[in-house]
Amino acid sequence: MDPYDHDLERGMRNRRAILGDAWVDKSVANANAFNADFQNFITRYAWNDVWGRPGLDARTRRIIVLAITCALGRWEEYELHLRAALTGGSGAGLGAGDHADTRLTPDEVKEVLMQAAIYAGVPAANTGVAIATRLLREIGRELPPLPATEAVHPGTGRSRRSQGSPALHYTLREPRSGAPAPHTFVLSHALGCDASLWDELANALAAQHRVICYDHRGHGDSDAPPGPYTMAALAQDAERLLAELQPGPVIWVGLSLGGMVGLELALRHPERLKALVIANSSSGFGHEGRSAWQQRIDAIEHGGLEAVADAAMQRWFSESFRQAQAATVARWRRRVVSTPVAGYLGASHAVMHMDTTARLPQIAVPALVIAGDQDQGTPLAMSQAIAHAVPKARLVVIDGAAHLSVLEQPGAFEAAVRDFIGGV
Missing domain, CATH: 3.40.50.1820 (Alpha/Beta hydrolase fold, catalytic domain)
Structure with missing residues (x-):
């Protein structure tokens, strides 16, 4: 029997592409007798069985994950995926490779949170916006002041x-x-x-x-x-x-x-x-x-x-x-x-x-x-x-x-x- 575990390897490939090598390396290094089974399970079933499906592109799956974790208030998971989304897969800013094809712009993240406010509630979106604002500043994105009275709907203009x-x-x-x-x-x-x-x-x-x-x-x-x-x-x-x-x-x-x-x-x-x-x-x-x-x-x-x-x-x-x-x-x-x-x-x-x-x-x-x-x-x-x-x-x-x-x-x-x- 082929000793190469395709499900695990494909899952790890997808996990690295989405979250970045540095973040995955850190997670793998923390594996122990208690959590190794869970890591193996997640890598196979989340990162291979779901993320490996070709029916949706990786950027769309990013958006789905952000919306769901925001709606459920799973803020640790939300922050992990949000940071990866904003950096194109460079994990927690630890020097991993850039995957620009899965990157989301701040405006795209904003639209996810605006939609979440309608379907998941304003309190959830409010926390999501606060976390996103902090992460954008951490990764060096300029956020110039803009009074709320000056904001306009981008679909209709000022x-x-x-x-x-x-x-x-x-x-x-x-x-x-x-x-x-x-x-x-x-x-x-x-x-x-x-x-x-x-x-x-x-x-x-x-x-x-x-x-x-x-x-x-x-x-x-x-x-x-x-x-x-x-x-x-x-x-x-x-x-x-x-x-x-x-x-x-x-x-x-x-x-x-x-x-x-x-x-x-x-x-x-x-x-x-x-x-x-x-x-x-x-x-x-x-x-x-x-x-x-x-x-x-x-x-x-x-x-x-x-x-x-x-x-x-x-x-x-x-x-x-x-x-x-x-x-x-x-x-x-x-x-x-x-x-x-x-x-x-x-x-x-x-x-x-x-x-x-x-x-x-x-x-x-x-x-x-x-x-x-x-x-x-x-x-x-x-x-x-x-x-x-x-x-x-x-x-x-x-x-x-x-x-x-x-x-x-x-x-x-x-x-x-x-x-x-x-x-x-």
């Missing part, structure tokens, strides 16, 4: 309003990496939407970049002055916001109305932009298009936003998406009908009369034009016209996407943006 009139509501997400932001993005939403249109993309970009999302006048929490509005006025709103925040040249990402504002801003204030992403948008409407907009305006003036909400959902989302994601469609229908009528009408006038087509060759910044192959609101030909006229533009068509492509195909939308900024 909410503010601009100076001047109309005041614009905007959110600011600083890069979660803690490093200087390579780019600042400004995300500009569609007619009848608000800044929450961008939640998923904004949170993805904010891992490394600064992200500003704002509500157009007449939308969301921004002021809603009486209309009609013009595209020049909406672009001037954006210019005032950028002048106030002083982020330097930004990458503008605008969808539909937001894309139209981006084109106007690029023509009027090119110094504000580093690059331009125009999604599901247009540079102008012919006679037939303007007539359709006038009919929509007339319907709202007679019957309110309920009169156009269902038709908007038909344009915004493909049939397959409407069937599969009825709750999402219902949410955005509620957003449309809760938009101030003055704001929706005012912006509709701006869209109806907007025409930047002849001026597009003057745009000098790199541009990405995104279209949805099922977009009825701004058909592919409109995006093709923009991409053809802007000198440094290229076109990406997202399959299976209608008008709100960032909601319908978020992965493809983000991939297109990331590929584009790689060359900016």
Whole structure:
């Protein structure tokens, strides 16, 4: 019979990878006639039979252990695994090897404890936070002062309003990496939407970049002055916001109305932009298009936003998406009908009369034009016209996407943006 004990050896391998050589060596050296059986048992059944299963990666198993030991108040075990998590397997700081693939960042540990507070109770999480704070200081992590009143939800950013009139509501997400932001993005939403249109993309970009999302006048929490509005006025709103925040040249990402504002801003204030992403948008409407907009305006003036909400959902989302994601469609229908009528009408006038087509060759910044192959609101030909006229533009068509492509195909939308900024 093979004298090599595979279960024990594999368990010891996993134990060393997760806790670090120094910690395991110290534990093994303390084995005696009383606890040796228990060490053997744990090494086989915990470290081989469970930690050796390929169904979850080691980082995920770390998170599970931290959450459970915190919930149960097993603070010695919690501290052991927390220290290993923060140091990537370097045990108790005793010089063991680094296993970066299993390391957790302080922010990831924080999220474990925030979740534990909900499911295991605040007292348990409170103790967990205190132990984590002490360990972070022990291993030399800087913890700069931050008043609790200044903490913001990382998934929504800091909410503010601009100076001047109309005041614009905007959110600011600083890069979660803690490093200087390579780019600042400004995300500009569609007619009848608000800044929450961008939640998923904004949170993805904010891992490394600064992200500003704002509500157009007449939308969301921004002021809603009486209309009609013009595209020049909406672009001037954006210019005032950028002048106030002083982020330097930004990458503008605008969808539909937001894309139209981006084109106007690029023509009027090119110094504000580093690059331009125009999604599901247009540079102008012919006679037939303007007539359709006038009919929509007339319907709202007679019957309110309920009169156009269902038709908007038909344009915004493909049939397959409407069937599969009825709750999402219902949410955005509620957003449309809760938009101030003055704001929706005012912006509709701006869209109806907007025409930047002849001026597009003057745009000098790199541009990405995104279209949805099922977009009825701004058909592919409109995006093709923009991409053809802007000198440094290229076109990406997202399959299976209608008008709100960032909601319908978020992965493809983000991939297109990331590929584009790689060359900016």
